[in-house]
Amino acid sequence: MTGPDKRIRIAVAGLGVIARTVHLPLLQRRADLFDVVALSDLSPTRLAELGDRHGVEPARRYADAAEMLAGGGCDAVLLATSGSHGELAATALSRGLPVLCEKPLAYTLAEAQRLTETGTALMVGYMKQYDPAVTEAARRLDEIGGPAAVHAVEVTVRHAAGDQQLAFANLPPAPGDVPAAAVARLVDADQRLLDAAVGADAGARALYQILINSICHDLSLLRLFTGAPATVDHVATWPLAPAGPAEPSVEISGRLPAGGRYGIRWLNLPDYPAYRETVTLHHARGALELDFPSPYLLNAPTTLTAVDRHRDGERRTVFRSVTEAFEQELVAFHTMVTAGAPPLTGIAEGAVDLRTSQQVVRRYGELTGAAIGGEAAG
Missing domain, CATH: 3.40.50.720 (NAD(P)-binding Rossmann-like Domain)
Incomplete structure (x- = not known):
């Protein structure tokens, strides 16, 4: 070390x-x-x-x-x-x-x-776990009673097309010099792993990839604030239109460990003007609302709005920080390497998110009749 x-x-x-x-x-x-x-x-x-x-x-x-x-x-x-x-x-x-x-x-x-x-x-x-606004939300939640105080968590992700999210970066076109044989080997390896995880059903595979590549960030925030979902009660997927994007939109809901409820809506909206993600924790005295910008915009602040009662009215206080979440993550990684500090998500916690994702796919199969295989069928 x-x-x-x-x-x-x-x-x-x-x-x-x-x-x-x-x-x-x-x-x-x-x-x-x-x-x-x-x-x-x-x-x-x-x-x-x-x-x-x-x-x-x-x-x-x-x-x-x-x-x-x-x-x-x-x-x-x-x-x-x-x-x-x-x-x-x-x-x-x-x-x-x-x-x-x-x-x-x-x-x-x-x-x-x-x-x-x-x-x-x-x-x-x-990186969202290291966002200063998330840290502040966790601190405030702890002050009002922690996970047991959460009545419901609502998550909405408006997933704009990647080229819209990345227009600011002026990235060069994808290079044409990647060996086709190497790509084929990687694709084949991933296909075999998907078979082992959820089976061959196309809808289940599409849902699982959205979960482990994007919704996993929201699962990580649920773990941080309330603990991982206790149940997956409802799962739905639907396209924007018959000729819409290949990836569907996704809706998930269920019970939290302390008895509250959660709902996640991941909306695939290619022509939406900008990526946006909101996470709201409702409690008996108000709410903690997090509004995330596109993750590619370095130092763009996440906004935390705390809502509660004040005398006979509503009080809203706003917290913002331009400290970059990805940079905070790197600092935490340096501390893990040099001082042995545990990460917010290590292997065990990552496995919890995989298990939850497979639970979502299994419920999807129960509700739609899709044939679920692999680990998710267990």
């Missing part, structure tokens, strides 16, 4: 959108804590461009993430590759490397179990 003031030599696997727009710029901003020493990506163009930009020597630029891990010379690894991270995370942990893992942690509970047996120094990248 390195000293608390030492810069961590970090290797980054996967140079897609989240690495380009968020992780690499913030690692550069926090050069007091991190030194990017190795990169991996299937695209030689991306490797050359970002390797030059971040001063990574050509010998430490890899087409294969596993080869990068085998190359050594780093203290920790950030996994931002597409698909399941179970295998790469297990490889890193087996080499004694702490891991900051973008979601999804894995596709299957079997992968999560393997990680538990391999090591524990892993943080799942749920």
